[in-house]
Amino acid sequence: MKYDFIPYDKNLVSRARELRNNQTREEKFFWSNILKSEEFRHLTFLRQKPIGNFIMDFYCAKLLLGIEIDGDIHDANRDKERDYILKKKFGITVIRYRNEDIINKTENVKQNLLKSIPPLIKGG
Template identity: 35%
Template sequence: MADKFSRTPEQTRRARALRQSASKTEYKVWLVLSRKQMGVSFRRQHPVGPYFLDYYCPSLKFAVEIDGDWHDPNRDARRDAFLGERGISIMRIPVSHIDESLEAVAQRIRSEIELIRQREG
């Protein structure tokens, strides 16, 4: 898994471009996840292999992915399998859920973080 010391310059450029082109919806989620508001640190557009994770918590190996209309279920399944092989759990959230209730999405993420912490015990 790439960390901040092993990513390539191209991955760094791509991650930066993805962060700068984030949608308003993605930015709303970032405002909820940033500054350790969930009790853990998240990174935006974190590279893992050939993929970039929308939001990633390295200490829990937990990714939050925002799924809009552009997501291909077959590609997502391959991606999820790749990440799962590396011990990374993924929570997929449709854009429509964020637009309906950001607070409900935040609560769902908080609950998942607690479950992961309990499993790690």
């Protein structure tokens, strides 16, 4: 299903704003060193974007792409279910990166993300 506007729970707006104002070290690093790099300048990403009943760490509407930066406390089963719902209901593909990879394997993360974009542009 393709939306011109993806609905979201209005009650999440204040929480999303709070999360934007209190980003983790890894989220700040990802935003400034990867998403704001030359390779991604043609894309617009939003931080802590409410979508449905969830808040995405980063979201690109043009690609229907959500990016999550996962720390140690993430529940893999819950995340898998959430990703499935976002794909099924809104057509959003979710890519996940671990905190330690953002800091310690930055170039690998950037290259992985770059490889993921062309199929999304083609609708894959």
